[in-house]
Amino acid sequence: xxxxxxxxxxxxxxxxxxxxISTIIFFVIRVIPGDPALIIGxxxxxxxxxxxxxxxxxxxxxxxxxxxxFLWSVLHLDFGHxxxxxxxxxxxxxxRFPLTLTLAVLGLLIGILIAIPVGVLSAVKRWSGWDYxxxxxxxxxxxxxxxxxGILLLLLLAIKFPVFPLFGADSFIxxxxxxLSLGVARAAIILRHTRASMIEELSKEYVIxxxxxxxxxxxxxxxxxxxxxxxxxxxxxxxxxxxxxxxxIIIEQVFSLPGLGRLFLYAIYQRDFPLIQGGVVFIAxxxxxVNFVADILYSIVNPKIRLE
Amino acid sequence: xxxxxxxxxxVKIHRSGGLDGANRGFKAVDDVSFSIEKKGNFxxxxxxxxxxxxxxxxxLYLDPPTSGGVVFDGVDLGSLKPRQLRAFRRRMxxxxxxxxSSLDPRMTIYDSLSEGLINIGMDRADRTKKIGRLLDLVGxxxxxxxxxxxxxxxxxxxxxxxxxxxxxxxxxxxxxxxxSNLDVSIQAQVINLLLDIKEELGLxxxxxxxxxxxxxxxxxxxAVMYKGKIVEQAPTEELFANPRNEYTRTLxxxxxxxxxxxxxxxxxTLSSADREKTAPAVQGLSKGHVVSDITSRTGDKxxxxxxxx
Numbered sequence: 017x018x019x020x021x022x023x024x025x026x027x028x029x030x031x032x033x034x035x036x037i038s039t040i041i042f043f044v045i046r047v048i049p050g051d052p053a054l055i056i057g058x059x060x061x062x063x064x065x066x067x068x069x070x071x072x073x074x075x076x077x078x079x080x081x082x083x084x085x086f087l088w089s090v091l092h093l094d095f096g097h098x099x100x101x102x103x104x105x106x107x108x109x110x111x112r113f114p115l116t117l118t119l120a121v122l123g124l125l126i127g128i129l130i131a132i133p134v135g136v137l138s139a140v141k142r143w144s145g146w147d148y149x150x151x152x153x154x155x156x157x158x159x160x161x162x163x164x165x166g167i168l169l170l171l172l173l174a175i176k177f178p179v180f181p182l183f184g185a186d187s188f189i190x191x192x193x194x195x196l197s198l199g200v201a202r203a204a205i206i207l208r209h210t211r212a213s214m215i216e217e218l219s220k221e222y223v224i225x226x227x228x229x230x231x232x233x234x235x236x237x238x239x240x241x242x243x244x245x246x247x248x249x250x251x252x253x254x255x256x257x258x259x260x261x262x263x264x265i266i267i268e269q270v271f272s273l274p275g276l277g278r279l280f281l282y283a284i285y286q287r288d289f290p291l292i293q294g295g296v297v298f299i300a301x302x303x304x305x306v307n308f309v310a311d312i313l314y315s316i317v318n319p320k321i322r323l324e
Numbered sequence: 325x326x327x328x329x330x331x332x333x334x335v336k337i338h339r340s341g342g343l344d345g346a347n348r349g350f351k352a353v354d355d356v357s358f359s360i361e362k363k364g365n366f367x368x369x370x371x372x373x374x375x376x377x378x379x380x381x382x383x384l385y386l387d388p389p390t391s392g393g394v395v396f397d398g399v400d401l402g403s404l405k406p407r408q409l410r411a412f413r414r415r416m417x418x419x420x421x422x423x424x425s426s427l428d429p430r431m432t433i434y435d436s437l438s439e440g441l442i443n444i445g446m447d448r449a450d451r452t453k454k455i456g457r458l459l460d461l462v463g464x465x466x467x468x469x470x471x472x473x474x475x476x477x478x479x480x481x482x483x484x485x486x487x488x489x490x491x492x493x494x495x496x497x498x499x500x501x502x503x504s505n506l507d508v509s510i511q512a513q514v515i516n517l518l519l520d521i522k523e524e525l526g527l528x529x530x531x532x533x534x535x536x537x538x539x540x541x542x543x544x545x546x547a548v549m550y551k552g553k554i555v556e557q558a559p560t561e562e563l564f565a566n567p568r569n570e571y572t573r574t575l576x577x578x579x580x581x582x583x584x585x586x587x588x589x590x591x592x593t594l595s596s597a598d599r600e601k602t603a604p605a606v607q608g609l610s611k612g613h614v615v616s617d618i619t620s621r622t623g624d625k626x627x628x629x630x631x632x633x
Contacts, residue, residue, distance in 0.1 A: 231440065
């Protein structure tokens with residue numbers, strides 16, 4: 017299979033995924049209780065007012081018509097207008113996205129920067145004090161919820177020792193603590209995978225053969241074992257990146273950051289159907305694209321996949 | 325010709341320490357001594373898990389022995405500093421059982437073969453020439469050297485692994501089950517290739533296998549390994565004609581087509597003293613025939629179905 021064919025096949029799968037996700041989210045938000053017209057109208061609105069709002073929003077039309085319209089708009093990457101503010105959903109999302117993206121990228125970067133060196137050290141010095149330290153860190157990192165870590169970091173580094181700002185997103189430095197709270201949990205997971213993958217590669221015979229050739233231990237570890245061990249890590253990192261977009265919702269709340277997470281959270285409170293739909297589809301697109309890129313990257317660095 | 329390699333009392337303990345710090349060691353190789361003559365072809369036979377592979381790796385100091393030592397061409401490997409040992413390694417190479425994991429999947433064949441040569445400072449033109457020659461020797465077209473390992477069959481890969489071992493111009497080659505992952509038809513080709521190469525380059529072999537027929541075909545001297553120890557060692561014909569150790573006999577008898585050759589009379593001709601378990605058959609042994617005193621391990625059927633571990 018050629019590289020183009022491989023990429024095309026993955027792209028097709030991506031489109032199918034998005035279609036399924038769009039459909040699910042459309043029906044799910046209509047099944048759960050809550051009527052946007054009631055929320056917009058408020059407690060004092062008369063039944064005829066509510067009906068008028070419904071007509072204006074288009075929620076009085078048959079589901080099938082609404083669904084068709086929604087799919088059509090998704091195809092154009094146009095998610096309609098917010099039922100609450102009336103602004104286009106797309107511009108609302110694109111306004112907030114850069115912050116969340118920066119947060120996720122920083123979090124992943126922190127995760128990888130911690131996980132790979134520590135994971136490699138753990139694998140190379142297996143069952144040593146370093147290894148146990150790494151494993152304990154990883155266990156804690158997975159067990160501690162990131163919002164709790166965020167609160168602890170705020171208490172320590174914004175209140176007790178005010179090195180970082182307490183909230184807001186005015187400068188890069190204000191993203192450090194949220195990115196750290198997101199990154200530690202990712203580091204914990206990626207570390208486990210790096211360690212396991214590295215241990216597996218180090219036990220393979222090509223590594224022993226490299227040693228038999230008289231190569232320096234550093235070359236054996238990094239040029240041979242690590243390169244092969246990193247292959248599965250690419251996929252893991254892609255998935256973790258997706259989780260981070262979701263995880264950002266909570267972290268943005270803790271640090272009062274005006275990102276996508278907070279936008280969607282309020283959209284859910286207010287039953288702002290177009291914004292919820294648009295938000296979920298948007299996140300799904302980003303998630304799928306990231307995994308698509310991870311797969312393509314994987315196939316580029318792994319000669320086996322491309323050529324088989 | 326004197327011995328090229330001498331192993332003295334090699335012990336290898338695999339540690340399986342837990343969090344409690346308890347030291348639950350497993351003695352994979354237990355006080356093994358033998359020596360291999362220059363240009364000799366020494367065989368080690370034994371069932372899976374008897375410590376053959378551990379012994380091979382320990383004696384090459386790829387995974388240094390817990391105790392005991394190895395003298396290679398007059399040099400005590402245990403006394404070498406890490407740097408000296410690395411430089412020394414090129415004189416002894418190893419071919420593994422599984423050719424799928426013994427080539428780096430991300431390197432082309434050319435890169436895999438040239439890596440060791442770059443390490444000793446050979447320039448590109450010489451490397452290319454040498455790699456072409458070695459691939460030719462093992463019957464792989466040099467035009468394929470830019471391919472990746474997964475593009476080759478198992479048999480071809482094993483040939484490539486053999487070529488790789490030869491890039492360093494070793495004097496001593498450890499062949500650790502080099503054909504047990506190959507189809508029977510390919511096995512014969514690779515075995516004959518190994519014998520031709522040995523002849524042509526004047527190498528010394530240590531051949532490890534669970535297949536006693538193969539060892540008999542390849543080697544001049546055979547050592548039988550059982551539970552980490554060498555229980556009997558003799559020139560090949562002598563071992564087959566006159567096995568003294570109980571385990572060796574069980575091993576020989578369990579091979580299809582070989583049991584007929586084991587002469588019941590040869591067992592019968594053993595004197596009554598020989599048969600006494602407490603006094604091993606040291607009398608009447610021909611030169612080079614060594615039997616350990618572990619003769620009482622009958623009842624264990626040797627497991628000859630060696631897999632890929």
